[in-house]
Amino acid sequence: MDLLRTRIDLGAIAHNTRLLKELVGAVRLMAVVKADGYNHGAVDVARTMLANGADALGVATLAEAHALREAGIRAPLLAWIWSPEQDFRAAIAADIELGIPTTAHAKALIDAAAPARVALKLDTGLHRSGLDETEWEPVFRALKTAEHLEVTGLFSHLASADDPADPETDRQAERFRSALNLARDIGLETPCNHLCNSPATLTRPDLHFQQVRVGLACYGLEPVPGLAHGLKPAMSWEASVAAIKPIAAGEGSSYGLTWRAAQDGQLALVPCGYADGLPRAAQGHLEVGINGQRYPQVGRVCMDQFVVDLGENPQEVSPGDTVTIFGEGGMSATELADGLGTINYEVVCRPTGRTVRTILEEN
Numbered sequence: 001m002d003l004l005r006t007r008i009d010l011g012a013i014a015h016n017t018r019l020l021k022e023l024v025g026a027v028r029l030m031a032v033v034k035a036d037g038y039n040h041g042a043v044d045v046a047r048t049m050l051a052n053g054a055d056a057l058g059v060a061t062l063a064e065a066h067a068l069r070e071a072g073i074r075a076p077l078l079a080w081i082w083s084p085e086q087d088f089r090a091a092i093a094a095d096i097e098l099g100i101p102t103t104a105h106a107k108a109l110i111d112a113a114a115p116a117r118v119a120l121k122l123d124t125g126l127h128r129s130g131l132d133e134t135e136w137e138p139v140f141r142a143l144k145t146a147e148h149l150e151v152t153g154l155f156s157h158l159a160s161a162d163d164p165a166d167p168e169t170d171r172q173a174e175r176f177r178s179a180l181n182l183a184r185d186i187g188l189e190t191p192c193n194h195l196c197n198s199p200a201t202l203t204r205p206d207l208h209f210q211q212v213r214v215g216l217a218c219y220g221l222e223p224v225p226g227l228a229h230g231l232k233p234a235m236s237w238e239a240s241v242a243a244i245k246p247i248a249a250g251e252g253s254s255y256g257l258t259w260r261a262a263q264d265g266q267l268a269l270v271p272c273g274y275a276d277g278l279p280r281a282a283q284g285h286l287e288v289g290i291n292g293q294r295y296p297q298v299g300r301v302c303m304d305q306f307v308v309d310l311g312e313n314p315q316e317v318s319p320g321d322t323v324t325i326f327g328e329g330g331m332s333a334t335e336l337a338d339g340l341g342t343i344n345y346e347v348v349c350r351p352t353g354r355t356v357r358t359i360l361e362e363n
């Protein structure tokens with residue numbers, strides 16, 4: 001067995017997708033599988049999502065979209081980060097729908113004269129990517145006359161939906177509605193429009209429009225602190241204990257000897273370090289799970305390993321035992337994120353380096 005691994009539970013992915021599809025009813029569910037499926041393995045999770053109610057897939061880059069097509073996935077697929085300098089014609093040929101975030105992207109597609117499906121990405125307040133409000137009318141008009149382009153709809157991304165009390169979501173929704181009215185007035189058809197990410201999908205059914213774009217919740221993590229929708233986390237990060245070492249009271253462990261043993265005891269060495277994605281700043285915030293017990297990580301996280309204080313080791317933890325860094329049997333990704341001062345999105349993207357992915361098929 002590999003010493004460091006993520007365990008990806010496709011049964012949990014299936015459960016979450018079914019739950020989300022039930023929640024949105026007739027609205028289309030686009031499952032977001034960018035960043036290699038939030039580091040869960042895009043091809044495996046995409047297949048599972050599509051078999052359990054997802055109607056379409058969303059990714060960031062063209063390379064991510066091509067990888068899904070090359071794996072034989074034929075479902076509707078939208079990519080929203082690309083450059084007119086790239087070979088976007090190959091993407092069109094692979095039936096990849098392109099998001100249009102600037103007038104330069106719109107012009108490139110109009111000039112290319114190749115039939116393509118496109119979705120217009122609008123900036124309604126995030127001020128990251130998307131057409132500015134002043135560009136909406138000229139771009140809508142240009143696309144209306146570009147007969148080789150099929151506009152699937154308008155979409156936009158929310159800035160603050162993870163805080164349901166923040167009025168910014170309503171302000172963005174208002175601007176989105178004004179864009180829809182403008183398209184209608186110009187005569188540009190936009191049959192499938194979408195605004196909601198995971199937090200808005202779960203908390204704002206009034207903003208579902210024709211489609212929602214859901215990432216995090218498909219992977220079983222709650223996007224809004226404090227809410228519980230019955231999602232099942234799909235990822236656990238695990239290692240095998242590499243060695244057990246004695247330590248005497250007063251001795252220190254790991255670089256700088258920043259931690260010293262209060263009493264005679266034992267340490268477990270875990271083959272996972274910052275080169276594998278565990279932040280060095282995790283010191284003092286991580287408790288691992290071993291055989292149903294929680295133990296503190298102590299001392300500096302190194303490049304390749306960290307140390308766990310087993311106390312007197314009453315449970316007789318031994319080399320080869322499974323150490324859960326986060327996931328079932330240990331801290332949740334959300335709990336670890338809180339400790340690290342980050343978000344669960346980042347925690348599931350962390351396991352990299354020498355981590356080997358293990359896929360658990362659905363039962």
Ligand SMILES: Cc1ncc(COP(=O)(O)O)c(C=O)c1O
Nearest residue numbers: 032157197198199213214215216
């Ligand atoms: C444009 C866009 N839509 C949808 C999503 C999915 O967001 P979430 O994971 O909150 O569902 C993302 C992810 O950040 C995104 O960038």
